[in-house]
Amino acid sequence: DSGVTQTPKHLITATGQRVTLRCSPRSGDLSVYWYQQSLDQGLQFLIHYYNGEERAKGNILERFSAQQFPDLHSELNLSSLELGDSALYFCASSPLYQETQYFGPGTRLLVL
Amino acid sequence: AQSVTQLGSHVSVSEGALVLLRCNYSSSVPPYLFWYVQYPNQGLQLLLKYTSAATLVKGINGFEAEFKKSETSFHLTKPSAHMSDAAEYFCAVSGATSYDKVIFGPGTSLSVIP
Numbered sequence A: 001d002s003g004v005t006q007t008p009k010h011l012i013t014a015t016g017q018r019v020t021l022r023c024s025p026r027s028g029d030l031s032v033y034w035y036q037q038s039l040d041q042g043l044q045f046l047i048h049y050y051n052g053e054e055r056a057k058g059n060i061l062e063r064f065s066a067q068q069f070p071d072l073h074s075e076l077n078l079s080s081l082e083l084g085d086s087a088l089y090f091c092a093s094s095p096l097y098q099e100t101q102y103f104g105p106g107t108r109l110l111v112l
Numbered sequence B: 001a002q003s004v005t006q007l008g009s010h011v012s013v014s015e016g017a018l019v020l021l022r023c024n025y026s027s028s029v030p031p032y033l034f035w036y037v038q039y040p041n042q043g044l045q046l047l048l049k050y051t052s053a054a055t056l057v058k059g060i061n062g063f064e065a066e067f068k069k070s071e072t073s074f075h076l077t078k079p080s081a082h083m084s085d086a087a088e089y090f091c092a093v094s095g096a097t098s099y100d101k102v103i104f105g106p107g108t109s110l111s112v113i114p
Helices: none
Strands: A005-007 A010-013 A019-024 A031-038 A042-050 A053-057 A064-068 A074-078 A087-094 A107-111 B003-005 B010-014 B019-021 B024-026 B032-038 B044-050 B056-058 B064-068 B073-078 B087-094 B102-104 B108-113
Touching: A005 A087, A010 A019, A019 A087, A019 A107, A031 A074, A042 A064, A042 A074, A042 B102, A074 A087, B003 B087, B003 B102, B010 B019, B019 B108, B024 B073, B032 B064, B032 B073, B044 B056, B044 B064, B044 B073, B073 B087
Parallel strands: A010 A107, B010 B108
Antiparallel strands: A005 A019, A019 A074, A031 A042, A031 A087, A042 A053, A064 A074, A087 A107, B003 B024, B019 B073, B032 B044, B032 B087, B056 B064, B064 B073, B087 B102, B087 B108
């Protein structure tokens, strides 16, 4: 158990819908990272938040957005969902940044 | 821009044999380098990391990796493979600041043959 929790574990929705994925980092960790893992794209870095501020953006679509709240939990919002958004979404946290990242178990999203 | 390549999307070794997983990176700044392992239906777990200290880095489960700047490589090795080592292995690179992205390689699937 890494100490990072993600909810929900599984999510099935339809195209065009909007979903919110939630991540609770390890106690005291200031950084939260979001990743998307799919068979065709591999593991893609989406975004990094540090102590509430966005610090780095990767291959994150404009339909996707994220935020980190004052209690340091983070949410990833996915809107206007497409079939290709079906993937495993991981959250990771670290005490500061560019250190060991502790990964959550992931949220498996299926868009039908 | 930073990038990571992993030679061999799938590697098979016999139990007890040497494990060698290759990773090459490109980075315009001194990099931080990581190896992560992912077991089926689980998240990633750090095996080891290089952060400009010793070039030979020892990790968990008997794995180690050597940073070779001249070859821009960070290959992962283990002297004797165990059945429990079968998993997906990812090499990753990042810069040293909070504004740097973390770039993961495509991964190498390791199979261990009894």
